[in-house]
Amino acid sequence: MELQAKNISVSIAGKKIFSEITPIFPKGRCIAIIGANGAGKSTLLRVLAALHSDYQGEIFLGGKNIREINRKEIARHIAILPQTMQAPPDTTVARLIDYGRFPYRGIFSGGNPKEDREATEWAISVVNLEKFKDRQVNSLSGGERQRARIAMALAQRPEIILFDEPTTYLDISHQLEVMQIIRLINEKFGMTVIMVLHDINHALQYADEVIVLKDCKIFQGAPKEIINAEMLADVFGVKADIFTNSLGASVLFPISTIKR
Secondary structure, eight states, rough: OOOOEEEEEEEEEEEEEEEEEEEEEEEEOEEEEEEEEEEEESHHHHHHTSSSSOEEEEEEEEEEEGGGGOOOHHTTTTEOOSOOOOOOOTOHHHHHHHHGGGGGOOSSOOOOHHHHHHHHHHHHHHTGGGGGGGGGGGGGHHHHHHHHHHHHTTTTTOOOEEEEETTTTTOOOHHHHHHHHHHEEEEEEEEHEEEEEEEEHHHHHHSEEEEEEETTTEEEEEEEEOOOOIIIIIIIHHHHHHEOTTTEEEEEEEEEOOOO
């Protein structure tokens, strides 16, 4: 299912966040959203997930205006992983992931137990948490906990998955582990991935498309075309060197701020 946005504008507390932007989200692609703090990255993600309704413009899911689709129906197609999320005390990994099945359950109905169990077991296997499924979430390391949260989103069986800074608070090893899982989700299972990233090199390495938010507008394109030293200077006020790593990929290394 395709997600489309047209002429989206948002203002919060009288401040314009973005104005008449039309980002493109090609089906089955991995799209990174980058920009300085306060540029509206997380707000855009919430608008796309129908969690922020105070906007002008139109969002379409499968050709239908998202305002006309109920919350559970949206959640069967779009999953969102916010920056932070607290698990209830004593919640096991399996229980947390099972919470992702909420779109398929009614107030008086427990859903389909067989489908719920299969979806939960599949999600656990994707993030490689089989040996942790009976552990309490609060006993896990930061990287393990983030993998459990990703699995909860996967248990929704979405076609589109949104990540808001998925590597925040993780060390380098776990950052790479999470990014590799996200890329696997995209490539192996064909899910459209839209992710807010702070690490510019992650966007270079893992994204098919990059959307840059600046001054209430966007520009979009392939990572190698969009992400360069000039963009870093213009958007972030940072001077950077660029070099090629052992895999032949371009890498940006910030070296100083630029007075503006």
